[in-house]
Amino acid sequence: MIEARDLSKRFGDTLAVDHLSFTVQPGRVTGFLGPNGAGKSTTMRLILGLDHPTSGAATINGKPYAQITSPLRTVGALLEAKSVHTGRSARNHLLFLAQTQGLPTSRVDAMLDLVGLRDVARKRAGAFSLGMGQRLGVAAALLGDPQVLLLDEPVNGLDPEGVLWIRNLMKHLASQGKTVLVSSHLMNEMAVTADHLIVIGRGKLLADAATADVIARGSGQSVRVRTPAPGRLTELITAEGGKAVLADAPAGTGDSAAADDAPVLTVTGMPAARIGELAASASVVLHELTPQLASLEDAFLELTSDSLEFGHLDSAQFDSQPAPAADGSVR
């Protein structure tokens, strides 16, 4: 279990983490979401004792990180920033970490097998691709078979196979009763991975709820309907209390149905099943009926819209952060 109580971190004039309090429960994957610069990485660094909080405290299984004996056996962390010597081999990197905890060498080889780096284990880590570097980071995090895992943007740089692997691994670890906190800016990734979400913006807590609740709290479910008779269907839906809006241009979404030039309606306030029943009862032809699952993104944008600094282009935060990939950590 991870607990943050009134956690704050100030860098100069910027309050990177603003009185955050939350609890990460074991046995489920908790997603840590926020726009770039929201303070996700800084919060994780505070939990791990790498940075000292300006106020408040964070504990892991009831203890501050620095008080944990053999910390790698309790906590595994994958940081967004690189933490491997470019001239050292992957195996020696894991070996020295294992030795600090008194872990056997066999554990190092087991982790290299697990992440699929055995063949390159004796090569310089500096020659690794981004994806291989991430796998080495995962191996380091799992080295001590920890009860608590903090993963900062773990799918960064991974190919689709790697993304799936990480996703299944996190779910597997959570199912073993471990505490898993994973930060990401990929909202759709979180929608299929995380059971619970902690959303922050500009260092402040915006939401701490089950993933399903966060989605439901957003703009609401919408359904995409393609029909040659949009006028008739709109009448039926409006009569039932739903809302249908004609999309401007049917093409442009890049999906396989783009060849179909029938108009598209976006329906809210009514489940897909009811729309289908209405259409059938009135003999309206439907070419497509798709519940929109990407609405975590909408929910996220809605939650964080106040915290984004749009309209404040003179603010130092925009000037000093030209690279959109840069995350919360100020350094």
Place this chain on the structure above:
Amino acid sequence: MTTTTAAGQLESGAARSGGRAGFGHLMLAEWTKIRSVQSTAWTLVLFVIITIGLTALFTWITIANWNGLHAAARDARALSDPTSIIFGPSIYLGQLTICVLGVLLITTEYSTGVIRASILAVPKRFPMLGAKIAVFAVLMTVLAEIVVFGSFFIGSAILHSRVSVSLSDTGVLRSTVGAGLYLTVFGLFAMAIGALVRHTAGAISIAIGVAFVLPILAGLLPDTSFFNHLVAYLPQQAGSVVYQVHPTGTQLLSAWEGFGVLCIWTVLLLAIATYLLDRRDA
């Protein structure tokens, strides 16, 4: 790369075996770190070549030009203080490589980000830095003593046709042992600077400044009691007395007093570095 293998290996239980990690484990880990980067091997090879090479070169030049043009002063020095020919230039330049190694062992942790992994593994900063200091000190003591004794035997063998010098001569054994200890402690001094500055270029500049530039600047100071005392207590000046049979400086400190002053400088800087490592964000 599949979840089934993940399940199998994660639950292997291997991580649960093994006892709690003590200081010995931390030293073993630091040893793995030191030996697994190429910069260690390169700087140590350079150290051996420069130290033994310069001893051989300067003793050979002395013998080859014996009674030669402008060689009278050097010949006289070789007769009165042969160890100064053996150790003078070789230790003075050999310490450069040790400074670089001492600095790199810390600053590359920051430049590559390994410091984060190190601190996550050992969140208590004092044992972490302590293990690094201990491993470097042991490695350097063993290697530096082998190199300076090798240097002495090669140098004295080359000088043998003109000057006889042996370890049983007054002050020679102390100078030879002292040369190795001086190199070790000066390496730790450089390591402390690396821990304080945390940037390779800056830390190496400062360490070289203390080792090479301060002695030159000190030579420009007025010859008064105040400045003589000031200079005598500078880290390099104080420490170097321990490998001189007949100290060339102000002779305010005895060999072991001077070495003690260098040790105090080093311990002081390491203490500040440990304190700051605890205070600063990693």
